[in-house]
Amino acid sequence: MKISLIIPSRNNLKYLDWAYKSIRANQGEHEVEICVADDASTDGTWNWCVETEKRDPLFKWIRNMGPERQGLVILNDRLINEVATNDLCMIYHADMYLCPGALDAIEMNMYSYLDDAEEVHRVKNPKTITSLTRIEPPLHPPGPEKVVFDVGVEPDEFDEQALLYKVSELMQLHENDPGVTEGVFAPWAFWKSDFHEIGGHDILFAPQSKEDSDIFNRFALNGIKFVQTWQGFVYHMTCRGSRFNPTAGGAPGKDSPEWLHTTTVNMKNFIRKWGHMVKHDEYMKPVIPSKYNIGIRVKNSNDQLLELLEPWCDRIYVDHRFDGYVLKEQKNTRIDLIKRVHNITENDRHDYDDIVVEIDGNRFTQQDFNYIMQLAEILDASDLINEFDQPGEQFELGTLKITINSVNTYEKENIICRK
Numbered sequence: 001m002k003i004s005l006i007i008p009s010r011n012n013l014k015y016l017d018w019a020y021k022s023i024r025a026n027q028g029e030h031e032v033e034i035c036v037a038d039d040a041s042t043d044g045t046w047n048w049c050v051e052t053e054k055r056d057p058l059f060k061w062i063r064n065m066g067p068e069r070q071g072l073v074i075l076n077d078r079l080i081n082e083v084a085t086n087d088l089c090m091i092y093h094a095d096m097y098l099c100p101g102a103l104d105a106i107e108m109n110m111y112s113y114l115d116d117a118e119e120v121h122r123v124k125n126p127k128t129i130t131s132l133t134r135i136e137p138p139l140h141p142p143g144p145e146k147v148v149f150d151v152g153v154e155p156d157e158f159d160e161q162a163l164l165y166k167v168s169e170l171m172q173l174h175e176n177d178p179g180v181t182e183g184v185f186a187p188w189a190f191w192k193s194d195f196h197e198i199g200g201h202d203i204l205f206a207p208q209s210k211e212d213s214d215i216f217n218r219f220a221l222n223g224i225k226f227v228q229t230w231q232g233f234v235y236h237m238t239c240r241g242s243r244f245n246p247t248a249g250g251a252p253g254k255d256s257p258e259w260l261h262t263t264t265v266n267m268k269n270f271i272r273k274w275g276h277m278v279k280h281d282e283y284m285k286p287v288i289p290s291k292y293n294i295g296i297r298v299k300n301s302n303d304q305l306l307e308l309l310e311p312w313c314d315r316i317y318v319d320h321r322f323d324g325y326v327l328k329e330q331k332n333t334r335i336d337l338i339k340r341v342h343n344i345t346e347n348d349r350h351d352y353d354d355i356v357v358e359i360d361g362n363r364f365t366q367q368d369f370n371y372i373m374q375l376a377e378i379l380d381a382s383d384l385i386n387e388f389d390q391p392g393e394q395f396e397l398g399t400l401k402i403t404i405n406s407v408n409t410y411e412k413e414n415i416i417c418r419k
Contacts, residue, residue: 001107002031004084005188008075011104011247015095015240018155020059022051022097030103031166033058037075039068043247052250071207072241077200080192083165087124092416095240099167105232106189109180113172124191130227131188131221134236139244139253145228145283146185153237153252159274174369179230183284184216187234198222199417200258204273204334207349208242209259209266213278213286218398218415221275228283265332271311272335273414276376276393288377291411295353297344300361310341312372316351354406355379363399371397379407 005023008017008174014021016036023032038045038061049061060083064070080089088110109130114121137150152158197220205211219227243250243259250256271277279287294313298305301318303325310316310329318341326337357375359368371378379385384393384404391405 001032001103001111002086002088003103003106004033004035004080004086004089005187006035006076006079006084006089007092007094008037008072008241009041009045009094010069011041011043011045012240012287013041013043013045014155015237017048019092019094019096019098022099024056026098026100026102028101028103030107031058031362032103033060033086033189035047035079036061037079038063039069039071039075040064054082069207073201073203073206073208073211076183080200084192087192088189089195090186090187093236093241095148095237096187097160097163097235099135099233099235100164101167101171102232102234102338105132105179105229106130108231109229110189110191116370125192126191127194127223128225128227129184129188129190129194130229130284131184132187132232132234133170133228133230134232135163135170136236136238137252139238143282145185150219151235155237158267160234163235169397170233171231174230181228181283181285182226183228183280184219184226184286184354187213188366194219194222194224198415202273202417204269205266207262209262210270210278213265213280213338214270214273216286216418217274217288217411220288221412221415226285268311269333269335272333272340274411275312277373278323286346288411290380290409292376292379293352293354293408294357294375295355296357296359298359298361299344301333302361304357305361305364306341308369309359309372310337312375314341315340315342317342319344326372332386353402354408356403356405358401360399365398368398368400371400372398 021033021036029038036049038049047062053061062083078092093225110125110128111122112125133147135147135149137153138148142148147170152162166355201211205214238244242248243255244252247254248256248258250259275291276289281287295319296313297307298309299319301320306318306322306325307361320342321342326341327370330337384395385407388404388407393404395402
């Protein structure tokens with residue numbers, strides 16, 4: 001099998017070198033092209049890439065000269081589109097150790113073998129993404145999609161033999177069962193054609209944070225089958241590129257200010273685009289409520305309410321001066337807020353808002369906001385939606401007055417990213 005591993009890295013050299021050595025040690029009979037992007041690193045990554053390229057013909061790299069980082073959104077796509085020569089690629093992190101047999105498990109799920117009585121043919125499994133199972137130290141809450149097992153949080157304390165013994169145990173455990181669930185997360189292997197079909201990552205989420213949840217939603221809506229193999233593993237030291245990166249102010253288990261900013265900003269952008277927060281089942285398979293066209297109309301409004309409610313609709317109408325909010329928030333999003341925030345007037349037309357939510361800011365409660373956050377799921381389950389007859393049907397939730405003009409949904413319009 002030929003596969004290209006896609007690895008952006010920023011001030012991650014000690015992890016990147018550790019990850020690279022594990023790939024070359026445990027790639028088996030597969031031809032593995034390692035594609036690295038140096039994202040304006042200052043820790044010697046550039047020199048390491050130059051030297052590695054000299055001795056490894058299947059090592060390729062690009063460099064962002066900086067000084068500002070470009071991030072995962074831009075560099076993942078550059079590596080896939082400009083550097084990787086194989087149709088089969090895998091998004092990989094610089095703080096991951098590739099375990100023995102992992103690429104065999106990728107091949108087993110990304111290809112099928114057909115016997116036509118004369119010879120066996122290997123064919124691609126189209127519309128398939130395969131994730132390896134992560135083995136991680138206890139830096140995050142446990143979950144059924146991963147294995148929590150501590151063999152070190154730094155390369156210099158990594159207990160390789162303990163990991164290999166654990167991997168052997170896990171592979172024996174799943175030897176006689178399919179070893180498959182439906183989660184999706186890094187490292188994930190995919191066909192370039194499927195990636196290009198949806199337009200790659202959305203620049204809205206640059207430099208990073210929530211770009212993976214967005215693209216997984218879009219893959220799911222475009223008919224991709226997610227496979228998480230329990231016969232292939234990586235050891236993941238977790239989040240060393242940004243969240244726990246010491247050069248950005250983080251540490252193992254300590255969030256960096258940089259990551260706190262990007263995850264907060266891009267959660268708002270995710271909500272603006274999808275109408276809900278990131279949702280998935282216990283195995284990390286995306287759960288995607290309908291995307292409705294929602295207008296929120298707020299009487300007795302203020303900037304605090306505007307900031308709280310604006311991401312949760314397509315348009316918001318307020319009765320106070322809002323230019324200060326737009327000026328402050330516009331730097332955090334590529335979405336044009338002028339098209340989203342408007343003055344409320346008594347004779348406003350409502351017919352371009354499929355769902356109208358009327359709010360009195362003097363009566364608005366936390367429970368009302370909970371309804372706003374769950375509105376897509378509430379509408380999906382509502383008899384008024386299922387039995388919609390004519391525009392103008394109304395109902396109330398708490399102090400919210402909701403008018404239904406149309407039950408059209410728009411989540412599939414998000415599938416293709418047009419840059």
